[in-house]
Amino acid sequence: xxxxxxxxxxxxxxxxxxxxxxxxxxxxxxxxxxxxxxxxxxxxxxxxxxxxxxxxxxxxxxxxxxxxxxxxxxxxxxxxxxxxxxxxxxxxxxxxxxxxxxxxxxxxxxxxxxxxxxxxxxxxxxxxxxxxxxxxxxxxxxxxxxxxxxxxxxxxxxxxxxxxxxxxxxxxxxxxxxxxxxxxxxxxxxxxxxxxxxxxxxxxxxxxxxxxxxxxxxxxxxxxxxx
Numbered sequence: 001x002x003x004x005x006x007x008x009x010x011x012x013x014x015x016x017x018x019x020x021x022x023x024x025x026x027x028x029x030x031x032x033x034x035x036x037x038x039x040x041x042x043x044x045x046x047x048x049x050x051x052x053x054x055x056x057x058x059x060x061x062x063x064x065x066x067x068x069x070x071x072x073x074x075x076x077x078x079x080x081x082x083x084x085x086x087x088x089x090x091x092x093x094x095x096x097x098x099x100x101x102x103x104x105x106x107x108x109x110x111x112x113x114x115x116x117x118x119x120x121x122x123x124x125x126x127x128x129x130x131x132x133x134x135x136x137x138x139x140x141x142x143x144x145x146x147x148x149x150x151x152x153x154x155x156x157x158x159x160x161x162x163x164x165x166x167x168x169x170x171x172x173x174x175x176x177x178x179x180x181x182x183x184x185x186x187x188x189x190x191x192x193x194x195x196x197x198x199x200x201x202x203x204x205x206x207x208x209x210x211x212x213x214x215x216x217x218x219x220x221x222x223x224x225x226x227x
Contacts, residue, residue: 001053001056001057001060012106013080013102014037014045015105016102016105016106017037017038017075018038019105020034020098020102020104020105021035024101028097029075029098029101031095031141032095032098033048033074033075033137034075037049037075047219051137051165051210051212052077052078052136054209054210054212055134055163055165055209056081058163058209058223059081059085059134059163060085062131062132062161063086064085064087065085065086065131065132066086066087066088066131067086067088067090067130067131067132068082068085068086068088068090068132068133068134069089069092069125069132069133069134070082070090070091070133071133071134071135071138072135072137072139072141073114074093074098074137074138075098075099076102076103076106076108078136079091079108079109079112080106080109082112083108083109083111086111086132087111088111089109089111089112089113090112090113090114090115090125090130091108091112091113091114091115092114092115092117092122092125093115093116093117094116094117094118096114122148122151123151125155127154127155128154128156128157128158129155129157130160131157131159131160131161132161133156133161133162133163134162134163135152135163136165137165137167138166139196140166140167140191140192145191145195145196145199149199150203153203153204153226156226158226159225161224161225162223162224162225163221163222163223163224164196164200164221164222164223165193165220166196166219167193167219168192168193168217168218168220193219193220203226203227204225204226204227205224205225206223206224207222207223207224208220208221208222209221209222209223
């Protein structure tokens with residue numbers, strides 16, 4: 001995605017998130033990344049959004065798609081983009097309140113179907129049906145990572161691809177989180193991206209997309225294909 005187009009996308013979604021935050025109870029939307037995507041500090045804001053820009057640039061090289069799954073869709077920040085590069089998009093999350101509140105300002109496209117993880121298990125989605133699955137800043141949250149990875153792989157088409165991003169949880173990241181503010185406790189993180197990569201590497205091939213940034217490694221983005 002061109003920088004100009006991405007900046008317009010970011011501005012629209014960031015404004016919606018700020019409006020939702022102003023209307024919501026304090027702390028309720030922290031885990032969905034609302035404080036990060038709307039942060040007033042330009043450096044912090046740039047870092048969080050740049051992860052998505054890297055993912056979009058990668059996805060664009062593979063588009064168009066028939067079916068995409070956004071696993072752990074959160075606020076739905078990727079859905080407007082994904083709905084434009086795929087015939088069908090499935091959004092899946094255990095907490096749909098963030099997405100529902102953003103929809104007041106940015107309605108979902110007609111080709112997006114939302115699944116409530118408390119009502120529909122991941123394994124109930126059609127097997128071998130997705131060309132692409134995105135799992136952005138979500139695998140650090142799940143309790144049983146190996147089981148979740150196996151379920152995700154079962155949903156991919158034979159040549160399908162998984163795209164993952166996540167925090168390093170290293171010392172620099174921990175310092176940055178404290179500087180960012182009290183909303184960034186990270187208490188809901190089960191692990192960092194290194195452990196995620198290690199578990200995935202036992203079953204699949206990993207290809208780096210981006211490290212933000214090599215001199216200050218706070219986040220990693222990579223793609224995954226089955227061995």
